[in-house]
Amino acid sequence: MKFNKKITNLLIILISTFALSACSTAKKTSIGSGDVYTGNATIEYLASGVKDRVFFATNRSTLTTASRDTLRKQASWMRKNKNLNVVLEGHGDERGTREYNLALAEKRANAARDYLLTYGISGKRISVISYGKEKPINSASTPLAWSQNRRSVTVKTK
Amino acid sequence: MKKFFFILLIFLFKINIAYSLIEVDITRGNLNPLPIAVSPLHVDPQSDNYQDTKTKELGELISAVVEKNFISTGLFNPLNKDAFVQKPDIAHLKPRFEDWRLITAQALVTGKLLVKDEKLKIEFRLWDVAANKEIIALAFTTTPSNWRRVAHIISDKIYERLTGESGYFDTRIIYVSETGPRTQRVKKLAIMDQDGENTKYLTLGNELVLTPRFNPTNQLVTYLSYFRNLPRVYLLDIETGIQEVVGNFPGMTFAPRFSPDGKKIIMSFAEDGNSDIYTMNLETRLVEKLTEDSSIDTSPSYSPDGKYICFNSDRSGLQQIYTMKSDGTSVKRISFGDGLYGTPVWSPRGDLIAFTKVRGGKFYIGVMRSDGSGERLLTENFYQEAPSWSPNGRLLVFYRETKAGKNGEGFTAKLWSIDITGYNERELKTETDASDPSWSSLLSK
Numbered sequence: 001m002k003f004n005k006k007i008t009n010l011l012i013i014l015i016s017t018f019a020l021s022a023c024s025t026a027k028k029t030s031i032g033s034g035d036v037y038t039g040n041a042t043i044e045y046l047a048s049g050v051k052d053r054v055f056f057a058t059n060r061s062t063l064t065t066a067s068r069d070t071l072r073k074q075a076s077w078m079r080k081n082k083n084l085n086v087v088l089e090g091h092g093d094e095r096g097t098r099e100y101n102l103a104l105a106e107k108r109a110n111a112a113r114d115y116l117l118t119y120g121i122s123g124k125r126i127s128v129i130s131y132g133k134e135k136p137i138n139s140a141s142t143p144l145a146w147s148q149n150r151r152s153v154t155v156k157t158k
Numbered sequence: 159m160k161k162f163f164f165i166l167l168i169f170l171f172k173i174n175i176a177y178s179l180i181e182v183d184i185t186r187g188n189l190n191p192l193p194i195a196v197s198p199l200h201v202d203p204q205s206d207n208y209q210d211t212k213t214k215e216l217g218e219l220i221s222a223v224v225e226k227n228f229i230s231t232g233l234f235n236p237l238n239k240d241a242f243v244q245k246p247d248i249a250h251l252k253p254r255f256e257d258w259r260l261i262t263a264q265a266l267v268t269g270k271l272l273v274k275d276e277k278l279k280i281e282f283r284l285w286d287v288a289a290n291k292e293i294i295a296l297a298f299t300t301t302p303s304n305w306r307r308v309a310h311i312i313s314d315k316i317y318e319r320l321t322g323e324s325g326y327f328d329t330r331i332i333y334v335s336e337t338g339p340r341t342q343r344v345k346k347l348a349i350m351d352q353d354g355e356n357t358k359y360l361t362l363g364n365e366l367v368l369t370p371r372f373n374p375t376n377q378l379v380t381y382l383s384y385f386r387n388l389p390r391v392y393l394l395d396i397e398t399g400i401q402e403v404v405g406n407f408p409g410m411t412f413a414p415r416f417s418p419d420g421k422k423i424i425m426s427f428a429e430d431g432n433s434d435i436y437t438m439n440l441e442t443r444l445v446e447k448l449t450e451d452s453s454i455d456t457s458p459s460y461s462p463d464g465k466y467i468c469f470n471s472d473r474s475g476l477q478q479i480y481t482m483k484s485d486g487t488s489v490k491r492i493s494f495g496d497g498l499y500g501t502p503v504w505s506p507r508g509d510l511i512a513f514t515k516v517r518g519g520k521f522y523i524g525v526m527r528s529d530g531s532g533e534r535l536l537t538e539n540f541y542q543e544a545p546s547w548s549p550n551g552r553l554l555v556f557y558r559e560t561k562a563g564k565n566g567e568g569f570t571a572k573l574w575s576i577d578i579t580g581y582n583e584r585e586l587k588t589e590t591d592a593s594d595p596s597w598s599s600l601l602s603k
Contacts, residue, residue, distance in 0.1 A: 059476065059498075061431070094559070097500035097514050097543045098368060098594070099413040100470060100477055102382075102389075103426060103433040103454040106410060110431030129387065130410055130428065134366055139340035139566030141540075 036064050037147035042137050046154060050077045053153040054112055058146070059096070061107040063115060071112055074154055075119035085125045088112050089153045092133045093146035099132075105152075106130035112152040127157075191235035192320065194228060195263035195287075196221045198239070199280065200247035200270040213273055216305060217246065220280070223309035224267065224316075226353055227327045231317070232582030237263055246270070250283060258287045267316060278302040282312050284319060294319050306355060311602060326548040327352060330598045331555060332370045332379055333573060335359060336591040340566045347381060349396065352597070354587045360394065369413065369544075370394075371596045374506075375420035379596075380404065382412045391425050393440070405438045405445055413456045418464045424448075426456040435469055435486075448486035459503045459511075460484065461528065468492075468502040468511050468528070479513055481528065492530030501544050504528070507551035510578070514543040514556075523556050525578055536580045549599045553577055555586065557593040 037055040044052045051074075054067035063071070078084055090109030092101035109128045117123055138145035199217035207213050228234035241261045244254055250268035258266050269282030281297035296315060298308055307328060314325025335348040347360040347367050361367055361383075370381035379394045383401075391404040391411040405411065407427050414425040421440055426433045435449045435458045449455040453473035460467055468481045479493040479502045493499040497517030504511055508528070515522040515535065521542045524535040542558040555575045562569035571593045573586040586595075 059472075094541065096516075097457070097470075097477075099426070099457045100454065100472075100500050102368075102410070102412045103428055103456050106428040106433065107431040107454065114431070128409075130389065131366075132368075134343070134345075134368070136340055139562055139569065140564050141561040141569070142564075 035143065035147055036066075037144075037150070038066065039148075042148045042151075046074065046156065047077050050074055052155070053151045055147060056108050056150040056152075058093070058150070059104070061104060061111045063111055067112075068115060071115045072119060075116050075121050078116070078121050078125065085127070085157045086154050087127045087129055087157050089135075089155055090128065090130045091135060091137075091149055091151050091153070093149040094133050094136065094141065095146055096133065102130050102132035105132050108150070109152045112154070191233055192264055193235050193237055193262045194265040194267065195237045195242060195258055195261065196225050196228070196239075196267045197242060197244070197246045197249050197269070199268075199282070200245075200250055202270060202272040205271075205273040206275070207273070216273070216278075216302075217269070217271055220269075220271070220305055220309045220312070221267070223306060223353065224313050227310065227313040227317075230353065230584065232577065233321065237261055253285055253287075255285075255287050255290045258285075263287050265316075265320065267312075269312070273302055276301060278305060278308070280308050280312075284316050306351065307601070310351070310353075314600070323552060324550045324600070326550045326553070326597075326600065328601050329549060330601070331573070331586070331595050332360075332372060332598070333557075333588070333592045333595040334367060334370065335588070336571050336593060337363075340562065340569055347379075347394070348588070348590075348592070350588070357589050360396065360399075369594050371415050371546075372598045373416045373420045374418055374549075374599045375416075377598075378416075378420070380414040380416060380423050380425075382414065391423065393423070404440075405436075405443070411436075413458065415459055417460050418462050424458045424460065424467065426458070435467070446486075448482070448484075449489075450486075457501050457503075461504045462506050462508045466504075466528070468504055470500050470502060477516075479511065479526075479530070492526070492528070493533075494530065495533055503545055503547065505547050505551045506549055510551070512545040512547065512554050514545065523554060523576065525554075534580070536576050536578065537574075537583055542574070544594055546596045548575075548597050551578075553582075555595045555597055557595060559593075 036057045046052050051070045054070050088109040090105035092105045113126050113128055136149045138148045198221045201217045205213050225236040228236050243257045250270050253266055264287055266285040266287050271280045279299050283292055284294040286293050310328040313327040317325045329352045330349055332349045335346045336343055338344045344363040345367050346363045347370050350357040366384040368382040370379050377396045381392055383392045389410040391414040392401050393404055394401045404423055410428045411425050414423050422437045424437045427436050432452055433454045433456050435455045437446045451473050453471055455471045457470040458467050465484055466481055467484055471480050477498040477500050478491055479499045480489055480491050482489040497515050499513050499515050501514045502511050510525045511528050512525050515524055520538050522535040523537050523545050526533040539558055540561050542556055545554040545556040553575050557571055558574050559571045571591040573592045573595050576583040
């Protein structure tokens with residue numbers, strides 16, 4: 001009796017594994033790299049013409065051409081204002097696990113930091129903090145909001 | 159939390175394992191819950207302050223907690239008390255089994271209690287109605303304020319006897335309480351009994367706190383705090399409230415968990431855009447670096463024997479689950495399905511790894527064997543992640559977020575649990591929105 005029950009349970013497990021493996025052959029998930037925010041809606045300015053933030057694609061920390069342009073302008077603004085220090089705040093969107101987002105947002109802020117360093121800004125003037133997905137700028141659950149939230153923001157410190 | 163001593167007197171210990179007829183099949187979830195009658199515990203009129211309703215109702219309160227626990231398993235069907243014909247004290251002495259059979263009860267729980275000299279004495283019995291037999295009889299002595307814990311311990315004893323699995327009712331869940339709009343969320347550490355009672359807040363909400371995890375051997379908790387805007391892993395003693403930062407790292411430490419012996423913390427340390435996995439021995443303070451890769455390595459979790467670690471890495475390009483030996487060697491990717499995998503966490507039984515999977519814009523909680531085979535997805539939703547195991551490895555608790563509207567309206571974060579069979583999915587009610595749950599070990603072992 002007991003043995004029979006075990007076999008039935010095993011069968012149930014086998015059948016459900018089968019069913020699951022059958023549906024796992026579905027179409028491939030596309031991981032966007034073309035979903036970088038290009039608008040100006042959330043941007044603030046550190047000085048005239050100097051945008052305070054750069055945006056990233058889903059699951060990526062690479063800088064786009066537009067981002068590099070923004071960071072070059074930030075670098076020249078920092079060179080002109082020698083007493084200024086900045087903190088780079090890295091962020092992610094709500095569509096990823098919390099811990100991975102903490103690491104990814106740290107990587108994003110550091111990508112921005114590395115670019116500033118190559119333009120001659122001293123590492124002593126730049127600190128980095130990751131907020132993961134904890135501080136969205138746009139609280140909606142839409143692709144637009146997510147793209148605005150995947151960002152590294154340069155903030156003046158005293 | 160006050161030190162809790164209870165004396166377990168095993169009297170009339172007549173366990174008839176070989177002959178007992180009732181058995182709960184835990185492999186199929188709630189298809190056929192066992193009808194069980196939980197008689198209110200009889201309150202001895204000799205009790206101090208017997209006329210006090212608090213004392214008088216204690217028997218009913220305890221049986222209500224037991225019933226609520228049983229309902230939450232999906233494995234038991236507690237019967238309506240209106241149909242009970244025998245008085246609690248008489249049923250406790252010797253049930254008239256034919257009466258209980260008449261209302262389809264297969265198991266019966268009876269008990270009595272006495273409050274005397276600041277002590278609460280409780281005894282209960284579990285009866286097999288079909289076999290006309292007593293299967294467990296236990297007595298406890300504790301302080302009256304501990305009545306809820308006694309109810310949970312009784313629930314555990316019955317659950318263990320009827321399912322053959324260890325119990326999980328005398329446990330707590332630590333989590334992050336969330337309030338306020340999404341752009342200015344206030345987060346506090348909170349702790350509650352497994353059934354949602356006794357909520358206490360452990361931090362004030364002045365700084366962001368995330369991912370609390372219990373030490374499996376005691377009441378220490380490790381978590382991430384943004385105290386002074388420096389994200390670091392902290393250690394908190396729930397009993398004393400003393401907190402300390404873990405190690406002296408020059409950057410963000412995060413994703414902490416304890417080793418199974420409770421002596422080490424394993425976590426990620428992020429440096430110059432690269433996150434690797436480290437351990438710190440809490441006694442010797444020795445720090446060890448376990449991964450050395452330019453990708454993101456995070457969310458580490460030990461196997462229960464401490465010999466292996468599963469973790470999350472995007473070294474293949476995207477988030478996947480890997481295992482390695484606890485010295486960092488023999489790294490092996492184990493997730494190969496379609497989509498991304500995160501938050502691996504090893505079952506306390508050692509056989510399974512629970513995870514979050516992202517595929518086609520949906521989030522899944524699933525389990526796979528520790529070699530990556532036998533993947534089963536238990537639940538699909540808009541957003542959910544961070545499974546944590548019940549101490550007996552039968553359930554997972556995780557958090558789920560709803561889709562927010564244009565201005566963040568409609569957003570909620572709640573705790574949910576599900577049986578590893580995929581059945582019995584239910585919300586764990588919390589006073590506020592909640593995330594990042596971690597289930598404690600059994601408080602009384």
